[in-house]
Amino acid sequence: MNAIAEALENLPLIDHHCHGLMRSELNRPDFELLATESDWPEPAGQTIFDSPFGISVRAEVPPLLGLDRHSDADTYWQARAALGQDELGRLLMPKTGIDTLIIDSGFRSTNILDLDEMGAVSGARTFEIIRLESVAESIITQTDAAGFRNRFSDELGRRAEGAVGFKSIIAYRYGLDFNPDKPTDAEVDVAAGEWLSEISASGRARLSNPVLLRYILWAAVDFKKPIQFHVGYGDSDINLHRCDPTQMTEFIRRTVDTGVQITLLHCYPFIREAGFLAQVYPHVWLDTGAILNYTGASAVRLVRDSLELAPMSKVLFSSDAFGLPELFYCGALVWRRCTAQVLQDWLDADYIGQRDALRYAEMMGRTNALRCYNLDE
Numbered sequence: 001m002n003a004i005a006e007a008l009e010n011l012p013l014i015d016h017h018c019h020g021l022m023r024s025e026l027n028r029p030d031f032e033l034l035a036t037e038s039d040w041p042e043p044a045g046q047t048i049f050d051s052p053f054g055i056s057v058r059a060e061v062p063p064l065l066g067l068d069r070h071s072d073a074d075t076y077w078q079a080r081a082a083l084g085q086d087e088l089g090r091l092l093m094p095k096t097g098i099d100t101l102i103i104d105s106g107f108r109s110t111n112i113l114d115l116d117e118m119g120a121v122s123g124a125r126t127f128e129i130i131r132l133e134s135v136a137e138s139i140i141t142q143t144d145a146a147g148f149r150n151r152f153s154d155e156l157g158r159r160a161e162g163a164v165g166f167k168s169i170i171a172y173r174y175g176l177d178f179n180p181d182k183p184t185d186a187e188v189d190v191a192a193g194e195w196l197s198e199i200s201a202s203g204r205a206r207l208s209n210p211v212l213l214r215y216i217l218w219a220a221v222d223f224k225k226p227i228q229f230h231v232g233y234g235d236s237d238i239n240l241h242r243c244d245p246t247q248m249t250e251f252i253r254r255t256v257d258t259g260v261q262i263t264l265l266h267c268y269p270f271i272r273e274a275g276f277l278a279q280v281y282p283h284v285w286l287d288t289g290a291i292l293n294y295t296g297a298s299a300v301r302l303v304r305d306s307l308e309l310a311p312m313s314k315v316l317f318s319s320d321a322f323g324l325p326e327l328f329y330c331g332a333l334v335w336r337r338c339t340a341q342v343l344q345d346w347l348d349a350d351y352i353g354q355r356d357a358l359r360y361a362e363m364m365g366r367t368n369a370l371r372c373y374n375l376d377e
């Protein structure tokens with residue numbers, strides 16, 4: 001193994017965007033759904049084990065279960081089921097080499113491990129990211145339209161105290177082509193009334209009102225903590241063409257001097273656009289997140305794209321894993337492997353020296369996240 005690959009293999013990573021592991025035992029249909037962003041099971045006769053991520057899982061995890069690399073799907077599934085979700089978490093999580101997990105606690109939070117449990121299963125220290133839309137959804141039925149602003153800002157203040165940053169899913173709920181203006185109090189009160197009527201009609205508190213989505217975003221800016229944005233690739237809720245991060249350029253421009261950091265998550269297929277924003281705006285960062293898992297053997301090309309324009313000081317590692325320990329394990333492994341490959345190519349071509357290659361590996365896997373989230377070693 002060359003020096004770059006070895007340094008990356010031994011580097012303790014900070015996973016700056018991930019979720020908890022599923023708490024309950026999984027059957028195979030549960031597993032197959034968690035291994036994709038799709039909301040539908042694979043059509044009859046097909047399996048997620050034939051997707052790029054499924055292929056990676058069957059290559060990388062079986063040796064840890066006493067099987068050969070590249071197990072067939074049924075053999076892998078039987079060994080996994082025999083071990084169980086809990087045990088597999090305890091086996092794989094410490095082997096990811098991730099020593100810090102920055103966890104988005106706001107998505108399907110009832111059936112996943114909480115921060116303390118994630119720390120216990122992985123041996124990593126954990127920090128919380130507050131999902132803005134979930135905070136609004138948690139308080140809307142405890143207030144009337146006129147009380148929404150106060151109730152929301154009290155709750156956000158309370159939740160933000162122990163958190164290192166926020167997450168916005170405005171890409172899912174509206175699109176990144178949102179109006180960059182901060183809404184007025186009167187506009188927010190009217191919109192809160194509209195949302196309350198919608199809730200009494202549907203019985204469901206799902207925030208998609210564009211005025212309120214902008215209001216909660218601007219409320220988060222005041223805390224001067226990093227705000228993560230879901231960008232590009234995601235589940236069937238998104239309209240991908242409206243998730244290009246350059247569509248929120250005006251919002252980015254207006255927040256340059258606010259003290260807030262903006263981290264662009266996954267970014268696929270808008271990785272070059274994200275790289276452009278990270279180069280031009282001092283408070284913008286990017287990762288390739290979940291997409292490395294979901295592109296498997298092709299992931300190296302995306303890592304190369306992510307390092308095409310953005311300064312090395314603005315690129316972060318995340319697994320964006322949700323539910324499955326395999327997503328953490330393969331996410332860390334594929335990121336280390338692809339990053340080593342790109343840096344080694346540059347080194348071989350003498351574009352960079354070895355000292356810089358080693359420094360960049362450590363920055364992207366670890367020290368950039370310490371700076372972005374203002375964390376101690």
Ligand SMILES: [Zn+2]
Pocket residue numbers: 017018019104320
């Ligand atoms: Zn995520």
